[in-house]
Amino acid sequence: MDDRGVSLRCEETEEDHQDRAAKRVPGMGVTGGLLRAAWDPSVSGRRVIQRLLHVEERYAPSPLYVSLIQQEPERRDELAKWTLQVCCDCGCDEAVFPLSVSLIDRFLSVALSAPVSPYCLAAACVLVASKLSECDNITSDALCAAAEYDFLPANLREMERVVLATLRWDTAAVTPQDFLPHFLASLEERREEDSATLRRHSDTLAAMCACDSRFLGAPPSLVAAASLNCALRGLGNNGRSRLYLLSLTLAELCQADLAVLQYYSEMIERALRQRLSGGPVDKGAELEDERSCTPTDMREIDF
Template structure:
C-alpha cells in the first residue's frame, strides 16, 4: 500500500496565496476577541475619555519621537487598555504605566522594570495582543491579488499610499474613545476602506473593496461601511480642530470659508497630525 507524503494541509496551501491569507485572518479573528477590553471599562472611559486619550496621544508622541514601528504604538495602547480594564484604576503615575507599556511593546530595557513587572503580572504575561497592524498587510494583500494569486489593477504606488494613510487612520482610531472596544479587524478594514475612498476610488470599486473586507472580517458589509463613515467623521473633525487652532494663532478670518471647504475634502485625511 502506497503512502502519500503530502498532507491535506500542504495541498491546500499549494492551491494559492488566497487560501493562506484567509486562514491567517481567521486565526487572528479568533485571537482578537481575547484581547478586547471589557465592556465595563469601555463604558467607564466613554464617560470621561480625556485621561485615556491624553495617555494614548502621549504614547504616539513618544513612539514617533523614537521612530518606533507603528505596531509598537498599537501594541502599547492595547497593553494599557488591557491593564486598566483588568485593574479598573489608574496607578499613582499614569505616565509611568504608559511608559512601561511602551517599553514592553518595543522590547526595551530601562529603569521602569518594576512597573513593567506589575503590568506583566496583571496581564499574566499574555502580551501578544492582536492589533489592527496585524490585519492590514493581509487586507492589503487581498487588494493587490485575488485568491488565485493573480495581480489586480492596483499599482504599487497606490497600495503604498493606502498603507500609509491606513496607518494614520488606525492611529487616529486608537486615540479616539468612541472606537474603544471595536475589534482590531474592523478598525483595520474600516481604515483601509476610508483610505481607498480618500485616495479617489469610485463608488462601484469601493463597493467591491468593502465587500471583500467584510468577507475577510467575517461580518456584514454594512458594518464595515458604518465604521468607515465613523472614521471619516472623526478625521474631518480632527482636521477642522487643527485648522481652527491655526486660524486662532494667525488671526486671519479671511480664509475661513476656504478652510471649511478643504476640511470636507477626503484627500485632506493625509494631513492629519496628532
C-alpha cells in the same frame, strides 16, 4: 547547548540599556539600520486572517471598562496621544504604538484604576511592546527622558513587572496593524493604488482610532478594514462600483456586515475631519464631500 538558567523577569541592568542605546539609530525603528525580511505571501491569506479573527476576541477590553472610559474619555485619550508621541520621537517600529495602547487598555480593564503615575504605566507598556516587536528595543532611560523624569528607571522596571503580572505575561495582543497587510494582500488583484501609499494611509487612520475612545471596544479587524476602506475612498482612484466591491470584500474578510463597515468608515472620516480642523465637525461639512482627505503621514493630523 547552554544549560544555564534563563530568567523571564525584567532584570536588565543599566549597562544593558546603555549598550542598546548606543546601538539604536534614531528614526530607524526596529531595524536599527538593518534590512527587514521581505513580505512572505505564504504566511498570508484567508487561513491567517481566520486565525487572527479567532484570537482577537481574547484581547478585547471588558465591556465595563469600555463603558466607563467612553463616559469620560479625556484622560485615556490624552495618555494614548502621549504614547504615540513617545513612539514617534523614539523611532519605534510601527507595531509598537498599537500594541502599547492595547496593553494600557487591558491593564486598566483588569485594574479599573490608574496607578499613581499613568505616564509610568504608558511607558512600561511601550517598553513591553518594544521588546516584543523590535530586535533592538527602546531603553528605560529614553522613556524616562520622554516623561521629563516624572519617574525613574527603577520605577519603570517595577511598573513593567506589575503590568506583566496583571496580564499574566499574555502580551502579544492582536492589533489592527496585524490585519492590514493581510487585507491588502487579499485586495491585491482588485485595486489600483500603490501598496506602500495605501498601507501608510491605513496605518495613520488606525493609529488615529487608537487615540480615540469612540473606537474602544471595536474589534481590531473591523478598525483595520474601516481604515483601509477610508484610505481607498480618500485616494479617489476607484469608481463607485469598484469601491463597493472592495468594501464588500473587506466586510467579508473581517466577518462584519457591510452596513457596519460603512458606519465605522464614516466614523473614521468624521474623526479625521475633526482632527484636521482642530475642533468639532460642522454637519454641513460632513455632507459636502463623502471622500476622506487622507493625510500622507502622521504629522498632518493634530493628535
